[in-house]
Amino acid sequence: MRYLPLTADDRTAMLGRIGAPGVDDLFRDVPAAARLSGPVEGLPLHMSEMEVERALSAMARKNLTATHVPFFLGCGAYKHHVPASVDHLIQRGEFLTSYTPYQPEIAQGTLQYLFEFQTQVARLTGMDVANASMYDGSTACVEAIFMARRVTRRAKALLSAGLHPHYVAVAKTLTHFTDDAVVASVPTLTEGAPGDDVAALIAAIDDETSCVVVQNPNLFGHVADLSELAARCHEKGALLIAVVTEAVAFGAVRSPGAMGADIMVGEGQSIGGGLSFGGPYLGLFACNHKHVRQMPGRLCGETVDAEGKRGFVLTLSTREQHIRREKATSNICTNSGLISLAFTIHMSLLGEKGLRDLAALNHARAVQVAERLGAIPGVTLLNGPFFNEFTLALPVEARPAMRRMADAGVLGGVALGRLYPGETALANGVVVAVTETQTEDDVDELVAAYEEAVSC
């Protein structure tokens, strides 16, 4: 029992001081009917570190990993190269094994990086302020819808057809139990602007609308100018919520703030984070000054200590559940602390130059790959403008094609059939993401795999 320091002698001595005849006496409040007399049945006993490592490694080996094959998946989760120093630093015990920084005297390390994180996110998104992170993009998105209700005192949210369908599903699940109405439609694969419904959204805004939620770049990789939509929202007293699932795009695409968004929510996994089969990820949440007191989640603020030295504390916590109980702005108690630290460190390493270079590299490589794939007879590249992700229409159903490709060792894209299982109009679509991580060989294998898939 390598993690348990008490020895048999210790236990005896301690029971002596307590005055209990045995440890079971300490559990005497448990109803007799519920007391187990020994280890829970049906489960194995303790294992050595070596044995645990063997068992888990055996499971890990059964998965096809992104590093070891040509890998081109995106749709809300992206593979980027994360510098080795990021993972080194977040594993320092002082970060890894610390608690939520409620005791600021001994948590300035955490608090200062949160302040840096908030500043980075605010600048990246072109917004005034950001919170100290949330669970992930999808939960940040639904929190933004609730915030819009608090700000506008309206309860109808318009969701763009280009919004990630999982985000739509989460919004529908959580708003089912509130008074919010969520209006969402199925995307169309319009050539030149797949999933783009800005015009339709503008037309649909009415006096009941609390917010319009638009992802940009959208699920299909399409990049749109949201300025007119923002202006129209503001005319109608609604908020524009911009969603970004690929944070590297902040280095190349005009920011939500510059386009007039009121709230920006996003998935920050791309910077500092790994794929990790979908979690833990990093919810980004930013808004403008005037709405800050309606913002959910933790906030870190600057102050001074008793000697006048600059320091940081969690602040405006009257919004939060541990103070407000049932009147809190959200029920969220945990943020994505360590993942936000990874984001902060990676972003600090990049700096403005590095982020712009990284985004330019992603874009240029994606354009190259898109043109090669689009040139395959039978394959249509649907996108006009895009960043590092684009949608192809295949002459065959995409989901089985992607499965066969995976069996052959190429992860070639996300079939829209996976995300929209009932929608036959989308069944031949596939979204391909290109980042800095693929080699020329990977691209050649990808092209060959698509040629093969199309010819089947």
Next chain:
Amino acid sequence: MRYLPLTADDRTAMLGRIGAPGVDDLFRDVPAAARLSGPVEGLPLHMSEMEVERALSAMARKNLTATHVPFFLGCGAYKHHVPASVDHLIQRGEFLTSYTPYQPEIAQGTLQYLFEFQTQVARLTGMDVANASMYDGSTACVEAIFMARRVTRRAKALLSAGLHPHYVAVAKTLTHFTDDAVVASVPTLTEGAPGDDVAALIAAIDDETSCVVVQNPNLFGHVADLSELAARCHEKGALLIAVVTEAVAFGAVRSPGAMGADIMVGEGQSIGGGLSFGGPYLGLFACNHKHVRQMPGRLCGETVDAEGKRGFVLTLSTREQHIRREKATSNICTNSGLISLAFTIHMSLLGEKGLRDLAALNHARAVQVAERLGAIPGVTLLNGPFFNEFTLALPVEARPAMRRMADAGVLGGVALGRLYPGETALANGVVVAVTETQTEDDVDELVAAYEEAVSC
């Protein structure tokens, strides 16, 4: 240039303060004929972290790794399971990026673990004192031979035939340029005691002998009682140097100190270290009180600071080269700091109970495997007593057999032909090491591979 903080503006400003027209002016003392006008020719330019990782990973993938195949090699380097916390702790920047602890006020972390290391090694070896580590077992061994010369003022070292042939080679190389005579003989594969020449050594000790060097367990895994040899050395005024290359044996086999050794040198890689293709490893060096001032290498000692608090410093440094210059006890300036830290942490995790359990597990598994291999028709198990390593005589030449086995994905042992390339009497011998790391499946594959090898 991610590691270089100076910007072009910085460089200009700094040259301004220096008063130099350009950076080349700072190199004006270099003879013009030797000044390069640009990057050294024939070498690639800088690479991104991602590209370096790709290139090195490609090399790494070309090697057959011990974790991924049935692995049974020893002969001076052993695979053991090292707890994850060991590698985590030694990577803390405060350990990893610190210097030799010459400034004790800000190096107590290093100094205290060195003191713990010295104490652990002294207790494991049954000696009074240990130094703060040396390069590896082979260099520690030749340092012990030189130390015996300083102590005895004699210059003839008798090396056991059971001593690792690389250690013999190193001793020969270095003593070639001193006045020491090194007497070494080729081992014989005597059934019951391969490589054992204790009786011959006893007979060979004379009044010129500075020391007798015996490895125990020896290269062939044989375990001997050195007590009589020690007594005979002491009668003749020589020192007994005991060599241990498998530190886990300290948990099962009577210690060198208990058998009467005067100096113990060893390879500490087994505890806390990895295989790492042979380096960096960890030289262990211990002796008794009376010879401490002739001991080479760094020593950490206890003292007090100006406020009377316990603290640690490097001490007895008048033995060392940076003080003594040409009168130093050795020319060694660097120890194996970080590897000794890994040893110390792993040993602290093990404790006496863990080390004994580990050694018992190694021994029991080795006995099982030895008996299974020895039962293969044509294969002879040569060892009587052994710890976790034993020697087999095959009916075929072992070196090509091991090569074929490796081609088939089994690393089945070290062929003696690799270590004694000219010695045909040893050519059919192979040394097999068994530790806690092999699974039952590994053993089954090993047995099958030997059956196949023998039948060829």
Next chain:
Amino acid sequence: LEEPLIFEIGDNARTGVDLPAPPKVASRLGGLEREAIGLPGLSEPEVVRHYTRLSRQNFAIDMGLFPLGSCTMKHNPRLNEKMARLPGFSDIHPLQPVDSVQGALELIDSLAHWLKTLTGMPEVAMSPKAGAHGELCGMLAIRAAHEARGEARKVVLVPESAHGTNPATAAFCGYEVENIPATPAGRVDLSALKARLGPDVAAVMITNPNTCGLFEPEMIAISQAVHAAGAYVYCDGANFNAIVGKVRPGDLGIDAMHINLHKTFSTPHGGGGPGAGPVVFSAALAPFAPLPFVRHTGTHFELVEEEQAHGGDAHAKSFGRMVAFHGQMGMFVRALSYIMSHGADGLRQVAEDAVLNANYVLRSLDDVMTAPFGASGPCMHEALFDDGFLEGTGVSTLDIAKALIDEGYHPMTMYFPLVVHGAMLIEPTETESKAALDQFIATLRHLVARAKAGEADYFRTAPYFAPRRRLDETLAARKPVLSWTPESIAAE
């Protein structure tokens, strides 16, 4: 040396990454190029040093005892970190074809099996991202179950001693929250609860062991009464560490309980997350659990994630999806690594040692500090004191906590639970040695003696040796500075 912010040391020219030059292509950004960002550039050495230095201003489990009640700050084994970084877990995409991630699904299924078996509950939803998110999951399932019966119950009962998240969650789900008082012995008042139960009550949210560190001896009776009234029992699983392997919540009549993997199963708190909050369900609530689910069919693992797949499926009545993707995979790996290391026997020992350590602290201090429920018997995994012993000293609970910092400890939980005055809640966890506890106890006794000896002035401005003295939280809230600008507050 004061550590500046990165914005104060970076510039536009530097970067800590190198990248290959991009191929030359015509931009396809549609003219929507990025405007100025305003991020500082630093070289890698500067970044590494900056965050190393920052880290050294934190307290952490790796540095010392962290007796934070209800937070279960136990040892975080590095094996778990190593396992979570196996490329087969860390480097797979959530939307890969399921045949290419069979090992990942096996891992989720294995952890789910452990959680169900340890709790004695038939179903578990793995996707909730943290404890509070798990509460939400549980309450949504309860609401879905009532809706399926055509009932529109509006009230959720929450005991006084509940975690703050409980009422927040209930309100978030559209429920009215009513409090249930505690007995003088710190337990739920069963008769008050029974009196309030009725057709408008949807659920009771209970914490057991409760936030006073006490087990609810009437738990089975409570569950029976709640069920008899047509309502469900939600249990806050934050304190599961006290009973894991000793008691199965399913045997107590619980209908839903979240499990904080970052508490009981030692995934690191990481300065505030990420956590993971799987929720176990009784048979009554299982059909309403959220998607996605892993389903094991023979040798194959399927991922049920499509709401369209409901027909004929065990999850046909699922209330839907709570998050993108499948939950906190990285935390699942860590938790399973911890669980397999302990095994069923070790987890039982965990609970026993956690409870033993807490009682040892309780009985080593209750002669000099006041333990409001000390007379009622043993505590579970945390020892609760109030500030009665400080009466007349001029020293507060907060002062004691801050003084602990200078002694090398994290403060205990303060002023929680609310049911006692000036609460100090101490949870040592099972990973502290007797020697560490003895040192902690001696320190607290020493501080108590100083407080009683009239050293209030010393306490009022503690800590003295931390990276910062007490911080002005009022200033921070009154005039929020939430992102960096060149004008520092401190400079004013």
Next chain:
Amino acid sequence: LEEPLIFEIGDNARTGVDLPAPPKVASRLGGLEREAIGLPGLSEPEVVRHYTRLSRQNFAIDMGLFPLGSCTMKHNPRLNEKMARLPGFSDIHPLQPVDSVQGALELIDSLAHWLKTLTGMPEVAMSPKAGAHGELCGMLAIRAAHEARGEARKVVLVPESAHGTNPATAAFCGYEVENIPATPAGRVDLSALKARLGPDVAAVMITNPNTCGLFEPEMIAISQAVHAAGAYVYCDGANFNAIVGKVRPGDLGIDAMHINLHKTFSTPHGGGGPGAGPVVFSAALAPFAPLPFVRHTGTHFELVEEEQAHGGDAHAKSFGRMVAFHGQMGMFVRALSYIMSHGADGLRQVAEDAVLNANYVLRSLDDVMTAPFGASGPCMHEALFDDGFLEGTGVSTLDIAKALIDEGYHPMTMYFPLVVHGAMLIEPTETESKAALDQFIATLRHLVARAKAGEADYFRTAPYFAPRRRLDETLAARKPVLSWTPESIAAE
């Protein structure tokens, strides 16, 4: 909190590892069972906390500027650590059949190629374990070369400013050591050297850039004179960081030079090791280099490790094996990772920035401190001061160094080189930013001003805020306590 020794907190019952139970077999230890050991047992949480706490008593590059002259304490990229831990490098046995380690041999061969090309030398011995071991290697090759010519030269000339290891190494190889004086400009006195050269001189051991931080402008002339006398030039490569990519030592007539991978190529110092000290050789010495060697034949890498393989081989005259196995593989991976990251262009920039940083420090301080060779022109990668500016202050070089600790810096190298009085040798390295240098310069100027203002008392007992005050080194040496016993020295 004082951190005890593990021997003071462990016991016999605990352990921080779990192991499967061994199978039952009859012992084959021949009755030689282990006696009592006397090692303490601790649980994993205790061990992790103990060594975490200990680490926090160290200063390190990751914490601040480390201006330790002649030690090249530069940034240690974590990429290198990651690469060294790839199982394909870290988890292979030195005696595996060579066909199963082709990638490992390729790595050694690649690094060897870089080292040879950067130095302009035709051969490199990879196996030496550290700088001093590399010196030994170089001197053994020189002795072997003389022996091969039938010469028994007995003397090695070493300039005054040499590293302490140089005379130690020469003596170790059986040579008599004679010193060569320095000129007033801090260089080797060429005429004195020429005067001493003769048929008894085997080699000159020179450090270039020398330990005063100065390049030897007469280096080519020195080499020519040495060669003309039938001797060889050994160069201590500890200061290679100043010229890497700018000058090839082979172009200066060097015959042998060790390269401290842990200095120039940033493998971490690790609190005192492990290092690695490959040695490059001129054509004259190449045949005598030690075994083993990697040889690239078409697509295959061979390992030449057998002394028996001499006949017809390029290494037929090898002086033999210096270590078991093949050298510091783990350090090779780190160094190659560093080298490839920089490339030929980046390494040149390394030298330029290292020299620029040192000159910036020199010229920012030489108005308040005394720079003995400051007038002779630029320094290379380290700035040398003497204690002239402290005359009459009662403050010593040591005092200044210890006072730096309280300011957040590691002391500079003190009292070395010996050729100036009270030397302070400052090597900032290229991985320090201008801002960091400016802060360091300001700190030193402030300390100098305080010293000159008569605050000797303050300096004499500095540091004040380190984990320990000045330690009693005399006591340690007079009464050596080298391993733990229950009786502590401090308790007496």
